[in-house]
Amino acid sequence: MTVHTHKIRKSARAESEKLPDITGTKITYAGGVECQIEVTQRRNDEPTISAGSTITVGGRTGVCTEASTEILPQYKLDGAIVWEANYTLATDGDSV
Numbered sequence: 001m002t003v004h005t006h007k008i009r010k011s012a013r014a015e016s017e018k019l020p021d022i023t024g025t026k027i028t029y030a031g032g033v034e035c036q037i038e039v040t041q042r043r044n045d046e047p048t049i050s051a052g053s054t055i056t057v058g059g060r061t062g063v064c065t066e067a068s069t070e071i072l073p074q075y076k077l078d079g080a081i082v083w084e085a086n087y088t089l090a091t092d093g094d095s096v
Helices: none
Strands: 003-020 026-043 054-057 060-077 080-091
Touching: 026 060, 054 080
Parallel strands: none
Antiparallel strands: 003 026, 026 080, 054 060, 060 080
């Protein structure tokens, strides 16, 4: 089995709200932070994918919220047909 990490994409999002303080000055409050990492791998065997558990893929660890795979018969890797797997991992904390 040969596996190559093809792409890693990080994103973070927070809900925000502007409210006035006691003097009327508007202050932006942020909360509900969501961070995620998307990893795309190409490999020369059919992967088993699942969601809902903590996994490590492409050197990144998080709860797999979404996973998909697709066969790419037009490509070969070490003589075998390529499978492309895409994972979306939710991470803890405020940054990725």
